[in-house]
Amino acid sequence: MKVRVHVMPKDGLLDPQGEAINIALINMGFAEVKKVRQGKVIELELEEADKIVIKNRVEDMCQKLLANSVIESFHVEDI
Amino acid sequence: MTKVGIIIFPGSNCDRDLAEGLVSTGFSVEFIWHKNIELPNNLDILAIPGGFSFGDYLRCGAIAAKSPITDAVLRFAKGGGYLIGICNGFQVLCETGLLPGALVGNVGLKFICRQESLLVENSDSIFTSKYNFGEKIQIPIAHHDGNYIADTEIIAELEGNGRVVFKYLENPNGSINNIAGILSRNRRVLGMMPHPERAVNKIHESNDGRSLFLSLLESFR
Numbered sequence: 580m581k582v583r584v585h586v587m588p589k590d591g592l593l594d595p596q597g598e599a600i601n602i603a604l605i606n607m608g609f610a611e612v613k614k615v616r617q618g619k620v621i622e623l624e625l626e627e628a629d630k631i632v633i634k635n636r637v638e639d640m641c642q643k644l645l646a647n648s649v650i651e652s653f654h655v656e657d658i
Numbered sequence: 659m660t661k662v663g664i665i666i667f668p669g670s671n672c673d674r675d676l677a678e679g680l681v682s683t684g685f686s687v688e689f690i691w692h693k694n695i696e697l698p699n700n701l702d703i704l705a706i707p708g709g710f711s712f713g714d715y716l717r718c719g720a721i722a723a724k725s726p727i728t729d730a731v732l733r734f735a736k737g738g739g740y741l742i743g744i745c746n747g748f749q750v751l752c753e754t755g756l757l758p759g760a761l762v763g764n765v766g767l768k769f770i771c772r773q774e775s776l777l778v779e780n781s782d783s784i785f786t787s788k789y790n791f792g793e794k795i796q797i798p799i800a801h802h803d804g805n806y807i808a809d810t811e812i813i814a815e816l817e818g819n820g821r822v823v824f825k826y827l828e829n830p831n832g833s834i835n836n837i838a839g840i841l842s843r844n845r846r847v848l849g850m851m852p853h854p855e856r857a858v859n860k861i862h863e864s865n866d867g868r869s870l871f872l873s874l875l876e877s878f879r
Contacts, residue, residue, distance in 0.1 A: 592807070593832065595767050644724055647717055647753065649760040650807060 587618035672708035679855035683871035706747030719749030748849035759808030765832030775827035784877040796864035797852035806833035
């Protein structure tokens with residue numbers, strides 16, 4: 580079973596990388612871009628089939644390592 | 659002799675500078691590899707040096723904070739042990755939860771390596787007793803992720819209880835309230851982004867870092 584973890588800077592937190600991308604896109608002529616935020620995607624391959632077990636385990640991984648709750652939010656997606 | 663254990667991770671690169679600074683101010687030091695699960699039992703102080711532990715993968719300090727040595731470090735701190743984390747060491751301490759908040763990318767998105775003016779905001783700690791309150795000191799910084807962030811209540815708690823020890827005179831990285839270094843609630847854990855070990859020697863531009871090590875040494879006499 581594979582899952583994908585999306586980690587994003589928390590809402591309201593300054594995201595200088597997102598801002599830099601936003602400015603570059605506008606300078607390139609993509610004037611419709613209003614806001615860019617940059618996060619990261621982590622894919623995990625697990626030796627486990629039970630979706631509920633996986634959900635609990637991966638959330639535990641996110642809280643303990645994959646995301647820092649001070650600055651980031653996360654969500655887990657099945658793939 | 660007051661003994662400092664310096665923890666080394668793959669990618670630590672200020673361990674020897676820190677040892678040099680400590681030895682030159684009267685400490686003895688012992689290096690501790692991060693894969694150990696026990697600390698030497700005669701340590702007075704633990705230090706986590708600067709560098710790029712685990713290549714800054716995932717988040718600065720995140721992987722180091724889950725090293726085999728971490729449980730022993732947490733036990734040392736919880737037993738009232740003294741700890742100092744410099745630069746990457748500060749990031750590691752935040753990631754372990756021994757210090758609140760987090761250090762994120764500098765607002766200018768640049769790695770900044772230069773002499774920085776700091777203000778001593780608390781001269782009543784074991785780390786800063788040899789400075790004067792409000793004293794302006796010169797200590798170099800060298801970081802890409804030194805932007806200190808914490809929620810409003812934590813910042814108020816830090817500011818209201820003398821837990822902010824150093825502030826930047828001119829904010830280089832976007833840190834809330836210009837914060838450059840903070841103490842734990844029990845005031846025995848210090849995390850700071852500037853490098854006092856790069857301001858101790860005649861060949862350094864400034865020697866203002868010496869007073870930090872001498873403060874610490876005196877508190878053990």
